[in-house]
Amino acid sequence: MNLEVRHLTKRFGGVAAIDDVTLDFPSGSLSAVIGPNGAGKSTFFNLISGALLPDGGQILVDGEEITGRSQAAIVRRGLGRAFQVAQFFPTLTVRENLMAAVAAHRGQWGDLARRFPPPGARTRADEIAAMLGLTESVDRVAATLSHGDQKLLDIALALALEPKILLLDEPTAGMGPEERARMIDRVQHVWAEQKLTLVFIEHDMEIVFRIAERVAVLCYGRLLAAGTPAAIRADPAVIAAYLGTEAPKP
Amino acid sequence: MNGFWRDSGVALAALVLLLGAPLAFSSPAFEDFIIRLSALALFATSLNLLVGGSGMISFGHGLFYGFGAYAFALLMQRTTLSLASAVLLTLFLAALVALLVGAVCIRLKTIYFAFVTLAIQMLFYSVIISWVSLTGGDQGLQGGIPRRVIAGIDINQQGHLYQFCAVLLVAGLFAMRHITASPFGMTLRMIRDNEARAAFLGIPLWRPKLAIFVLAGVFAALGGILASLFVSGAYPEFADWPFSGQAIFAVMLGGIDSFLGPLAGSAILLALNDIFTRLTEYHGLVQGVVILLFALGLRRGVLDFLRVLPGRGEVASR
Amino acid sequence: MDLGALVACFASPACVVTQASSGLIVGLLLFLVAAGLTLIFGVLKIVNFAHGTFYMLGAYIAYSVLQATNSYGLAVLAAAAAMAVFGVAFERFLIARVYGGNVLMQLLICYAVVLIFDDLVKLIWGADFHAMGMPEAFQRAPIFIAGGVVPPFYAGLIVLSLCLAALLGLGLGFTRMGKIITAAAQNPQMVAALGINTTALFALVFGLGGGLAGLAGALAAPVRSLSPGMGFSILIESFIITVIGGMGSIAGALLTAIGYGLLRGFGTIGFPLFTDELIYAAMILVLLLRPSGLFGREIV
Numbered sequence: 001m002n003l004e005v006r007h008l009t010k011r012f013g014g015v016a017a018i019d020d021v022t023l024d025f026p027s028g029s030l031s032a033v034i035g036p037n038g039a040g041k042s043t044f045f046n047l048i049s050g051a052l053l054p055d056g057g058q059i060l061v062d063g064e065e066i067t068g069r070s071q072a073a074i075v076r077r078g079l080g081r082a083f084q085v086a087q088f089f090p091t092l093t094v095r096e097n098l099m100a101a102v103a104a105h106r107g108q109w110g111d112l113a114r115r116f117p118p119p120g121a122r123t124r125a126d127e128i129a130a131m132l133g134l135t136e137s138v139d140r141v142a143a144t145l146s147h148g149d150q151k152l153l154d155i156a157l158a159l160a161l162e163p164k165i166l167l168l169d170e171p172t173a174g175m176g177p178e179e180r181a182r183m184i185d186r187v188q189h190v191w192a193e194q195k196l197t198l199v200f201i202e203h204d205m206e207i208v209f210r211i212a213e214r215v216a217v218l219c220y221g222r223l224l225a226a227g228t229p230a231a232i233r234a235d236p237a238v239i240a241a242y243l244g245t246e247a248p249k250p
Numbered sequence: 251m252n253g254f255w256r257d258s259g260v261a262l263a264a265l266v267l268l269l270g271a272p273l274a275f276s277s278p279a280f281e282d283f284i285i286r287l288s289a290l291a292l293f294a295t296s297l298n299l300l301v302g303g304s305g306m307i308s309f310g311h312g313l314f315y316g317f318g319a320y321a322f323a324l325l326m327q328r329t330t331l332s333l334a335s336a337v338l339l340t341l342f343l344a345a346l347v348a349l350l351v352g353a354v355c356i357r358l359k360t361i362y363f364a365f366v367t368l369a370i371q372m373l374f375y376s377v378i379i380s381w382v383s384l385t386g387g388d389q390g391l392q393g394g395i396p397r398r399v400i401a402g403i404d405i406n407q408q409g410h411l412y413q414f415c416a417v418l419l420v421a422g423l424f425a426m427r428h429i430t431a432s433p434f435g436m437t438l439r440m441i442r443d444n445e446a447r448a449a450f451l452g453i454p455l456w457r458p459k460l461a462i463f464v465l466a467g468v469f470a471a472l473g474g475i476l477a478s479l480f481v482s483g484a485y486p487e488f489a490d491w492p493f494s495g496q497a498i499f500a501v502m503l504g505g506i507d508s509f510l511g512p513l514a515g516s517a518i519l520l521a522l523n524d525i526f527t528r529l530t531e532y533h534g535l536v537q538g539v540v541i542l543l544f545a546l547g548l549r550r551g552v553l554d555f556l557r558v559l560p561g562r563g564e565v566a567s568r
Numbered sequence: 569m570d571l572g573a574l575v576a577c578f579a580s581p582a583c584v585v586t587q588a589s590s591g592l593i594v595g596l597l598l599f600l601v602a603a604g605l606t607l608i609f610g611v612l613k614i615v616n617f618a619h620g621t622f623y624m625l626g627a628y629i630a631y632s633v634l635q636a637t638n639s640y641g642l643a644v645l646a647a648a649a650a651m652a653v654f655g656v657a658f659e660r661f662l663i664a665r666v667y668g669g670n671v672l673m674q675l676l677i678c679y680a681v682v683l684i685f686d687d688l689v690k691l692i693w694g695a696d697f698h699a700m701g702m703p704e705a706f707q708r709a710p711i712f713i714a715g716g717v718v719p720p721f722y723a724g725l726i727v728l729s730l731c732l733a734a735l736l737g738l739g740l741g742f743t744r745m746g747k748i749i750t751a752a753a754q755n756p757q758m759v760a761a762l763g764i765n766t767t768a769l770f771a772l773v774f775g776l777g778g779g780l781a782g783l784a785g786a787l788a789a790p791v792r793s794l795s796p797g798m799g800f801s802i803l804i805e806s807f808i809i810t811v812i813g814g815m816g817s818i819a820g821a822l823l824t825a826i827g828y829g830l831l832r833g834f835g836t837i838g839f840p841l842f843t844d845e846l847i848y849a850a851m852i853l854v855l856l857l858r859p860s861g862l863f864g865r866e867i868v
Contacts, residue, residue, distance in 0.1 A: 088444065105452065534683040
């Protein structure tokens with residue numbers, strides 16, 4: 001699915017956190033959103049996913065406007081997201097987390113006629129766990145997982161909704177180099193296998209320029225530049241404002 | 251559905267044991283204890299549907315217990331409804347009240363929710379105290395529950411009342427067990443664990459919250475009905491705050507993460523209260539000290555303490 | 569319901585003065601209790617369910633000190649000081665042990681303290697109602713304002729409470745500690761980030777809240793009957809006031825408490841049976857329309 005934002009604007013008490021941003025994420029693309037701290041990257045995701053209401057502009061999924069819809073409605077439209085701080089259900093096991101998400105996705109959250117899990121949920125949950133390499137941890141209580149596995153579980157929960165568009169807010173935040181590589185590997189794998197439109201926020205430029213097909217640069221709420229990694233690397237405005245003196249490695 | 255059959259087996263065994271006990275040994279004190287336990291345990295378990303099962307800490311759950319007792323006693327005294335109809339009508343009315351109260355309360359955050367439910371309970375209590383012509387005021391609703399024999403069961407006879415309470419206790423617990431073990435029960439656990447994530451999985455939070463508030467109210471009212479049968483009337487204490495406090499203590503004493511925790515807590519609390527009452531007139535003092543020791547020492551319920559499932563050893567505290 | 573009587577009362581200055589003064593003392597006493605409750609909530613994010621116990625103990629201590637020394641001033645000071653110390657001890661030895669834990673544990677500890685002290689009061693002073701009686705200093709002819717009778721104690725209480733409210737407002741607004749408390753109520757992270765000793769701050773807030781509640785109990789003792797359960801009804805009332813006024817807002821608590829007192833004062837004439845219900849209805853309405861209270865900021 002194609003995701004598009006037009007003239008998106010959000011102000012917090014007069015300060016524009018997102019200022020007239022227009023961007024297009026073509027169906028099946030892998031895009032990165034970068035920018036210094038406070039550039040408005042998380043706000044951008046919160047607007048798209050319906051956690052915040054924009055002050056102006058439009059959000060379109062396959063040409064259909066979803067601006068102002070509830071989070072639940074946007075989820076049903078095929079948009080999933082994972083969070084900067086992993087969001088999951090800490091007292092449930094990994095499998096229970098995923099089975100519950102699968103049940104919710106199938107509209108069985110209010111089902112009183114049967115026992116949990118509903119038929120088929122377990123198989124589906126284990127499939128998703130396998131997709132993210134969580135198979136060995138399925139019976140562990142989520143709170144006891146490592147930081148990296150918790151981030152993976154967060155993404156797995158989003159995948160349980162069978163999204164067509166997936167937003168990942170800093171999937172590698174707080175990880176060591178090894179965990180980072182594993183996470184990026186998984187993200188690429190999931191993107192290719194599920195034919196997702198994937199957008200991720202990332203601080204590590206090496207990762208961004210290695211895997212992203214397209215890069216958008218936000219700076220103080222404004223869209224500074226957007227294009228292929230090569231074009232971004234060469235963009236003088238980006239180098240000046242964001243990449244600074246430390247020029248990206250070739 | 252393995253869980254369903256296992257729970258059915260447990261329920262059936264418990265029922266056989268309870269109903270068979272008087273045949274093996276006749277002990278009015280035991281029967282009396284079970285009758286009182288049935289009311290408190292249904293109430294405490296229904297409270298735990300909210301507290302432990304959904305993370306909604308209600309401090310005014312006694313409203314529904316008191317409502318159940320008064321509504322049932324009044325229906326029996328003032329109408330000619332049969333016992334079963336009076337029970338069902340009471341539960342239906344309790345559901346309506348819970349729907350109204352829940353509509354106001356469920357969107358409030360933790361502390362607000364706790365105290366606004368308490369305030370609404372105290373509003374109900376003040377209505378009971380001031381509406382003397384209907385409720386008997388602070389003297390309680392006197393005049394007894396008229397006897398209506400149905401299918402050979404005469405609830406004014408202790409033996410029959412015991413059977414009636416035992417059946418309703420087991421049936422009520424079984425029904426609540428089914429709720430917590432259903433996909434709906436899992437949805438509530440998701441909301442308890444992480445509301446924001448649950449919302450982003452497409453769950454409209456207010457619907458399951460309101461639904462469990464109403465269900466918990468209905469089961470609390472069932473407890474109130476049994477209490478009303480036991481005391482042959484109703485007392486304002488049922489809807490007073492110390493009773494809600496006691497139930498919270500029972501829930502925590504037994505363990506909020508175990509389904510049978512509130513039942514165990516209720517049994518321990520009733521037994522302790524019986525002992526304290528015999529020893530001293532200051533049982534509030536003794537009970538308060540016990541609660542402090544529990545809260546500062548043990549810190550989690552008896553069943554939660556005993557229950558060490560593989561891989562679940564240390565669940566993150568909430 | 570007797571609206572005719574209410575209209576007649578409003579037409580008579582004497583009746584207005586009498587009812588307003590009795591309403592004001594209800595409201596101002598409640599304010600002293602609610603101010604502590606709202607501060608403790610603002611700074612510690614804890615609803616002190618045992619706050620009514622401070623009030624009750626304040627009243628009983630004042631009762632005994634007055635009997636022993638025959639000095640009402642000393643009785644009031646003793647009650648306030650004792651409850652300030654009690655508040656600090658309560659925070660340090662009990663509440664501090666469950667910070668960051670389950671809210672249920674906090675409620676349970678408060679519940680236990682209420683049970684224990686209700687029974688201790690029974691044990692020491694007996695289960696019967698006690699009347700302190702009017703202190704000698706106030707046993708003089710009533711003041712007449714526009715034909716309305718105002719007992720001298722009422723006048724004294726109103727003046728004293730208003731002074732205390734002003735003092736509290738000035739203290740919070742203009743002293744260093746007061747500014748820290750105000751800042752902590754609005755933004756706890758900031759205060760922690762500034763490196764302020766939160767342990768001392770929390771104890772201080774509990775001491776202040778406890779002292780105010782004890783003071784309120786001592787001031788109420790001459791005009792209220794003393795009984796072991798007296799703390800609970802005032803807790804519920806002050807909770808309603810903090811909810812309507814906005815948790816954490818002192819000004820909100822003052823205005824709401826005065827409004828509440830006046831509603832009670834005139835309500836006893838116009839609709840004596842429904843005043844309680846009316847107040848609960850007001851609280852529910854406020855919560856539906858403005859969940860953070862009339863004067864509260866978005867802190868929940």
